[in-house]
Amino acid sequence: xxxxxxxxxxxxxxxxxxxxxxxxxxxxxxxxxxxxxxxxxxxxxxxxxxxxxxxxxxxxxxxxxxxxxxxxxxxxxxxxxxxxxxxxxxxxxxxxxxxxxxxxxxxxxxxxxxxxxxxxxxxxxxxxxxxx
Amino acid sequence: xxxxxxxxxxxxxxxxxxxxxxxxxxxxxxxxxxxxxxxxxxxxxxxxxxxxxxxxxxxxxxxxxxxxxxxxxxxxxxxxxxxxxxxxxxxxxxxxxxxxxxxxxxxxxxxxxxxxxxxxxxxxxxxxxxxxxxxxxxxxxxxxxxxxxxxxxxxxxxxxxxxxxxxxxxxxxxxxxxxxxxxxxxxxxxxxxxxxxxxxxxxxxxxxxxxxxxxxxxxxxxxxxxxxxxxxxxxxxx
Numbered sequence: 001x002x003x004x005x006x007x008x009x010x011x012x013x014x015x016x017x018x019x020x021x022x023x024x025x026x027x028x029x030x031x032x033x034x035x036x037x038x039x040x041x042x043x044x045x046x047x048x049x050x051x052x053x054x055x056x057x058x059x060x061x062x063x064x065x066x067x068x069x070x071x072x073x074x075x076x077x078x079x080x081x082x083x084x085x086x087x088x089x090x091x092x093x094x095x096x097x098x099x100x101x102x103x104x105x106x107x108x109x110x111x112x113x114x115x116x117x118x119x120x121x122x123x124x125x126x127x128x129x130x131x132x
Numbered sequence: 133x134x135x136x137x138x139x140x141x142x143x144x145x146x147x148x149x150x151x152x153x154x155x156x157x158x159x160x161x162x163x164x165x166x167x168x169x170x171x172x173x174x175x176x177x178x179x180x181x182x183x184x185x186x187x188x189x190x191x192x193x194x195x196x197x198x199x200x201x202x203x204x205x206x207x208x209x210x211x212x213x214x215x216x217x218x219x220x221x222x223x224x225x226x227x228x229x230x231x232x233x234x235x236x237x238x239x240x241x242x243x244x245x246x247x248x249x250x251x252x253x254x255x256x257x258x259x260x261x262x263x264x265x266x267x268x269x270x271x272x273x274x275x276x277x278x279x280x281x282x283x284x285x286x287x288x289x290x291x292x293x294x295x296x297x298x299x300x301x302x303x304x305x306x307x308x309x310x311x312x313x314x315x316x317x318x319x320x321x322x323x324x325x326x327x328x329x330x331x332x333x334x335x336x337x338x339x340x341x342x343x344x345x346x347x348x349x350x351x352x353x354x355x356x357x358x359x360x361x362x363x364x365x366x367x368x369x370x
Contacts, residue, residue: 004214007217008213008214009210011213012209012210012213023277023358024274024351024354024355025271025274025277025354026209027208027209027210027212027213028212028271028350028351028354028355030209030212030213030216031212031213031215031216031347031351032216033216034213034214034217034219034220035216035219035220035223035348036220037216037220038216038217038219038220038221039220039223039224045217045220045221048217052214052217052218053217053218053336053340055210055211055214056211056214056215056218056333056336056343057336057337059208059211059212059329059332059333059336060157060176060334060336061153061154061176061179061207062204062207062208063176063208063294063297063329063330063333064157064176064179064180064204065153065198065205066198066205066272066290067176067180067294067298068183068187068194068197068198069194069195069197070290070291070295080257080258080261083251083252083255083261084252084265084292087247087248087249087251087252087265088265088268088292088295088296088299089299089303091244091246091247091251091265091268091326092244092296092299092304092326093303093307094243094244094247095240095243095244095247095269095322096240096303096304096307096311096322096325096326097307097311098236098239098240098243098244099239099241099243099322099325099326099349100236100308100311100313100318100321100322102232102235102239102240103232103233103236103317103318103321106231106232106235106236107229107232110231110232
């Protein structure tokens, strides 16, 4: 718990400090720094993982206030709401299809399989962690 | 001893609204465990709708609610940083596929943004709508930073980003099923690229191994879009 607190707190602080250098928002920059630290010191990741997983599991809760604000100001779109809804609904599946297809195609090109089934996790506890 | 009644009142309201949000969210999470379905998984959306309805009944504006629950919003920062841990785990597992991953994320992000702008263009949507739509798939702080120089309304940009995330949490699993995608890497890049942190949060309970990859996708897509989108704006304005 303490190691997770230090890791996340330190990452967030470093993200704030480096924001003006690399232009990434502090939280995203902090995530990159934490990932880099965990790659260099895997035991640090192992110690922090139970607490960080719990925090990530509740991440949805932290979006609720922003979504409530949006729900109450939807009228700002006025008569363009249907264009917006159509754009949002159509573009998401297109993005998914393109990213998955490009990934699979490049995997095939590089000769490392069809991009299906991750050997590092397929046999691990809890299966492949799918059920999207 | 004097008590500042305004501060006390604010403190009580902050506690009440935060606890109320927590209880409603916890209730939907409980339902989600009892009767898992694609819709019941949307605890974020269900909680927001209940809270919005209560605010409407009490004739309270959302700005006050937003202020009183700022501690919840603040927690987004640490939660996003925490994504670095599963991200590192997934990078180790997929280090030999890094180039295909990065290309797929950038291509998916460009396709999602481009399609949204294309639909707005085909329906004669104004620039005031096209610009926010172009940044809808990237995380809010980056979307605001990229679109602000173009004069986009911050509220509209943030709103579209959030609605995109919620829609993605509902739509992406269905599209992935159609594609037969069961690899956590594919699930993660699709969700993080199109639905940023809200989509990533929705994976936490149902596809935990995909969470790290989704974190990578939201970071890479955000960084890449912040580079190429201003170039597109410049080209389009000439």
